[in-house]
Amino acid sequence: MADTLTNPMHVEVISPDGPIYSDDGVTLVAARAEDGEFAIMKNHLPLAAALDMCVVRVEKPGKEQRIAVFGGFLETKDSKVNIIAPLAELAETIDVARAQAAKKRAEDRLHSHSKEIDMDRAKLALMRALTRLHATKSI
Structure with missing residues (x-):
């Protein structure tokens, strides 16, 4: 667990309008795919998933970012998480x-x-x- 805190993940959320969110230092990403909810931490096996309309939670030490995602795809590899969605909105912009x-x-x-x-x-x-x-x- 300590290694996760010293060398965390990078997360990007992109929509057709451009980048919605990009940050380093992420310890956990939680989302819902078409076949259920899941969470990703550092060194997760490579994964590609079709996302449901859902709230993606991005956690950093002491902070949580919530992003409304309206479908799309999530891909993770080498502690990098990319989400490509037709529409995504940060909670604070809603x-x-x-x-x-x-x-x-x-x-x-x-x-x-x-x-x-x-x-x-x-x-x-x-x-x-x-x-x-x-x-x-x-x-």
């Missing part, structure tokens, strides 16, 4: 009021049972709003 309003709209659409509502789209909107709120610890 507008909580807007996410709560989006959650309410999606729930209202789902409860309306109207034939004019695209239920799959409403479910996806609800999942995005919940992911944002979980990233900010507002839920």
